[in-house]
Amino acid sequence: MPPRRQRILGFLQEFYLENGIPPTVRDIQKACDISSTSVVDYNLDKLEQAGYINRRPDVARGIKILDQDGQPVSNAPRVQIVGAIAAGIPIPAWSTEASESSQEFDTVEVAPELQRQHGTLFALRVKGTSMIDALIDDGDVVIIKPSNTVNNGETVVAWLKEEEETTLKKFYAEGSQVRLQPANSTMDPIYCAADNVEVRGKVVSVIRQLGKNL
Amino acid sequence: MPPRRQRILGFLQEFYLENGIPPTVRDIQKACDISSTSVVDYNLDKLEQAGYINRRPDVARGIKILDQDGQPVSNAPRVQIVGAIAAGIPIPAWSTEASESSQEFDTVEVAPELQRQHGTLFALRVKGTSMIDALIDDGDVVIIKPSNTVNNGETVVAWLKEEEETTLKKFYAEGSQVRLQPANSTMDPIYCAADNVEVRGKVVSVIRQLGKNL
DNA sequence: CTGTTTTCAGAACATTTGTTTCTTATGTAA
DNA sequence: TTACATAAGAAACAAATGTTCTGAAAACAG
Numbered sequence: 001m002p003p004r005r006q007r008i009l010g011f012l013q014e015f016y017l018e019n020g021i022p023p024t025v026r027d028i029q030k031a032c033d034i035s036s037t038s039v040v041d042y043n044l045d046k047l048e049q050a051g052y053i054n055r056r057p058d059v060a061r062g063i064k065i066l067d068q069d070g071q072p073v074s075n076a077p078r079v080q081i082v083g084a085i086a087a088g089i090p091i092p093a094w095s096t097e098a099s100e101s102s103q104e105f106d107t108v109e110v111a112p113e114l115q116r117q118h119g120t121l122f123a124l125r126v127k128g129t130s131m132i133d134a135l136i137d138d139g140d141v142v143i144i145k146p147s148n149t150v151n152n153g154e155t156v157v158a159w160l161k162e163e164e165e166t167t168l169k170k171f172y173a174e175g176s177q178v179r180l181q182p183a184n185s186t187m188d189p190i191y192c193a194a195d196n197v198e199v200r201g202k203v204v205s206v207i208r209q210l211g212k213n214l
Numbered sequence: 215m216p217p218r219r220q221r222i223l224g225f226l227q228e229f230y231l232e233n234g235i236p237p238t239v240r241d242i243q244k245a246c247d248i249s250s251t252s253v254v255d256y257n258l259d260k261l262e263q264a265g266y267i268n269r270r271p272d273v274a275r276g277i278k279i280l281d282q283d284g285q286p287v288s289n290a291p292r293v294q295i296v297g298a299i300a301a302g303i304p305i306p307a308w309s310t311e312a313s314e315s316s317q318e319f320d321t322v323e324v325a326p327e328l329q330r331q332h333g334t335l336f337a338l339r340v341k342g343t344s345m346i347d348a349l350i351d352d353g354d355v356v357i358i359k360p361s362n363t364v365n366n367g368e369t370v371v372a373w374l375k376e377e378e379e380t381t382l383k384k385f386y387a388e389g390s391q392v393r394l395q396p397a398n399s400t401m402d403p404i405y406c407a408a409d410n411v412e413v414r415g416k417v418v419s420v421i422r423q424l425g426k427n428l
Numbered sequence: 429c430t431g432t433t434t435t436c437a438g439a440a441c442a443t444t445t446g447t448t449t450c451t452t453a454t455g456t457a458a
Numbered sequence: 459t460t461a462c463a464t465a466a467g468a469a470a471c472a473a474a475t476g477t478t479c480t481g482a483a484a485a486c487a488g
Contacts, residue, residue, distance in 0.1 A: 002435080020286055021235050021275055024475055036437045041477070043435085060274035060444060060475055061235055072234055074326055076290035111323050112288055114423070132398060135349045135422075155424050184346060208349075208420040209328070210369050216465080238445055250467045255447070257465085274445055274474060 001050075005043045007032050009052055012065055013073075020075050022063040077115040078107040079143060081123045087130035087165045091157060091200050108141055108207060118145040118204055124157075133182035134168040136206055142168065143205035150199055155183065159198040168203060215264075219257050221246050223266055226279055227287075234289050236277040291329040292321040293357060295337045301344035301379045305371060305414050322355050322421060332359040332418055338371075347396035348382040350420055356382065357419035364413055369397065373412040382417060 001009075011031050015023040023031070025040045034040055044063065047053045051070060056062030064072045082105060085091065108123055115121065126140045134155065136142065142157075150156050156171045158180065169180035169190070178197045180190040215223075225245050229237040237245070239254045248254055258277065261267045265284060270276030278286045296319060299305065322337055329335065340354045348369065350356065356371075364370050370385045372394065383394035383404070392411050394404040 004435090020278055020288070021273075024274070025477090026475070034436085036439085037476085038438080038478080039436050046435095055476095058443065058476065059235075060238070062476085064234055071326065071330065074234070074288055074290040076288040076323060109290060109323065109325050111423075112285065116285065129399065132349070132400070135346070135351050137349050137397065183351065185343065186346070203424055205424065206420075206422040209325075210417055210419065218465090239447090240445070248466085250469085251446085252448080252468080253466050260465095269446095272446065272473065276446085 002043075004032065004034070005046060008040070008043050009047060012053065012063060016065060016073075016075050017077070022061045022065070024061055074109070076109045077112055078109050079115075079121045079123050080105040080107050081125055081141060083124055084127045085124040085131075085142070085157070085166050085168075086127040087167060089127075089166060090164075091124075091159055091166055108143070110143055110205065114143065114205055121145055121204065122201075131168050133184045133187040135183045136168060137208060139208070139212070141207045142203050143207070144201040145204050146201045148199060150202055155203040157200045157203065159200060160192065161196050161198065162192075171199065216257075218246065218248070219260060222254070222257050223261060226267065226277060230279060230287075230289050231291070236275045236279070238275055288323070290323045291326055292323050293329075293335045293337050294319040294321050295339055295355060297338055298341045299338040299345075299356070299371070299380050299382075300341040301381060303341075303380060305338075305373055305380055322357070324357055324419065328357065328419055335359055335418065336415075345382050347398045347401040349397045350382060351422060353422070353426070355421045356417050357421070358415040359418050360415045362413055364416055369417040371414045371417065373414060374406065375410050375412060376406075385413065 008028055011028060012023065015027065015031070025037045025044070028034070028040045028044075029037055032040075044053065044055060048055050052066060054064040054066055054072070056064070067073050083091075110121065121143055123141050123143050126136055126138060126142060129138050131137075131140075144157055150171050152172045154171055155168060158167050158169060158171070159165070160167060167180065167190075169182060172179040172181060173194065174191075176194050177191055178194050180192070180197075182189065222242055225242060226237065229241065229245070239251045239258070242248070242254045242258075243251055246254075258267065258269060262269050266280060268278040268280055268286070270278070281287050297305075324335065335357055337355050337357050340350055340352060340356060343352050345351075345354075358371055364385050366386045368385055369382060372381050372383060372385070373379075374381060381394065383396060386393040386395060387408065388405075390408050391405055392408050394406070394411075396403065
C-alpha cells in the first residue's frame with residue numbers, strides 16, 4: 001500500500017475516534033497534505049476496493065471504517081493487548097509513550113469512563129489458571145493502568161523478583177513487608193519483603209468472554 | 215420535555231448507533247414526521263441548551279449526543295443491566311422483545327462481536343460473593359444471552375427451584391440428573407434433578423471494574 | 429526507450445445540508 | 459380578552475461537501 005494511502009487510512013481511524021464522525025474529503029486533504037480533493041477521492045476508492053472502508057455515495061461524511069471481518073468499527077476507545085501474563089513469565093515491556101504501531105496488537109474495547117478516569121491504559125491476556133485466586137481465569141483480559149505507586153487495597157500487577165513470578169493481588173504495605181492478598185477470600189495472603197516486589201500497574205478492569213474455547 | 219423533542223432525541227441515539235454517523239436535519243425531519251427543517255433546528259437548539267446534545271456549527275452531521283456527565287457517547291453497542299443477581303433472589307423478569315424504556319436502566323458497553331454473534335443480550339449485576347466459585351465477584355456485571363436450551367459445558371444462569379437459589383455454573387446434562395460445575399477447579403460440582411433446574415440464559419461475558427469501591 | 433498503468437493536480441460542478449427569515453399557531457398568565 | 463413566550467411551518471439562502479472532467483507526472487513492465 002502506498003504511504004499516502006496508509007496515511008489516509010490512519011487519519012480516518014484517528015479522526016473518527018477523536019470526533020465521533022468521519023472526516024470529509026477536505027479534512028483528509030488538509031491533514032494529509034494533499035493538493036486536490038480528487039486525489040483523496042481516488043485513494044478512498046482504492047481503500048474501498050481493498051475492503052478497508054465503505055463509502056456511502058452522496059452522503060456527507062459517509063465513510064465507514066471496517067475491521068478485518070468487514071464489519072464497521074465503533075468509535076469506542078480501545079486499548080492494546082500488549083502481551084500475555086502468567087505466573088513465571090516476566091511482564092512484557094511497555095513503553096509509556098503512546099505506541100504507534102497500531103496494527104501490531106490485538107485490542108479490546110473499554111468503557112469510555114475508564115479511559116477518561118485513568119488515562120492511558122494497556123491490557124494483558126492471562127495465560128493459565130495461576131491467577132485463579134484473584135478471580136481471574138485462563139483467557140481473561142486484564143486492563144491495566146501503568147503506575148509505580150499504588151495505594152493500599154488496590155489490585156496490582158506485581159513481579160516477585162525472587163520467585164520470578166508475575167501475580168495479580170491486592171496490595172498492602174505493612175512496614176518493610178508487603179502483604180499480597182488474593183481477591184478470593186478462601187485463599188490465604190502472601191507476605192514478602194518490600195524490595196522483592198516490583199509494582200507495574202493497577203488492574204482497573206477484567207474482561208472475560210466465554211464460549212470461545214468450547 | 216415535549217413529546218416531539220423526546221422523539222427527536224430518541225431518534226438521534228438510534229440513528230447514531232445504527233449508522234455510526236449522526237443524522238442530518240432532514241433525516242430527523244423525515245423520521246419524526248416534521249414538516250420543516252426549521253422546526254428540527256429549533257428543537258435541536260433546545261436540546262443543546264438542555265445539555266442533551268452538542269452541535270458543531272457549519273459542520274455536516276455535527277451533532278454529538280451527550281451522556282449524563284456531558285460526555286459524548288460512542289456508537290458501541292450497549293446492553294441494559296436489567297437487575298441484580300444473587301444466590302437466594304429470583305432472576306429478574308426479562309421480556310425477549312426489545313425493551314423500549316431506554317433510559318430506565320443502566321447500560322454497559324459490550325464488544326460489537328458479542329452482539330453480532332449472539333443477538334439480543336442483557337446484563338445483570340452480581341450482588342454478594344455467592345458466585346465466587348464461578349470466578350465472579352461482588353459487583354461484577356455478567357452479560358447474558360437469553361436461552362432455554364444450552365449445550366453441555368456452557369456456563370448458564372440457573373434457578374434451582376427447591377433451593378430457591380440463583381447460580382452461575384457450567385451445565386452438564388447427565389441423564390435425568392444435571393451436574394453444575396463451578397468454573398473454579400478447586401470447588402466441587404453440584405448434582406441435582408433435571409426438573410429442579412430452570413435455565414434462563416448463557417453467560418457470554420463477564421466485566422469487572424475495580425477501584426470503584428475503594 | 430516505449431507503452432501502459434497508477435497516481436496526482438487543478439478546477440469546476442452538483443448535491444447535500446446547516447442556517448436564516450418571515451409567518452402562523454399554540455399555550456399560559458395577568 | 460390581551461400580552462407574551464414557546465412552538466411549528468414554509469420557503470429561500472449559503473456554506474459544506476461529494477463528484478467529475480481533463481490532463482500531467484510518476485512508476486513500471488516490456
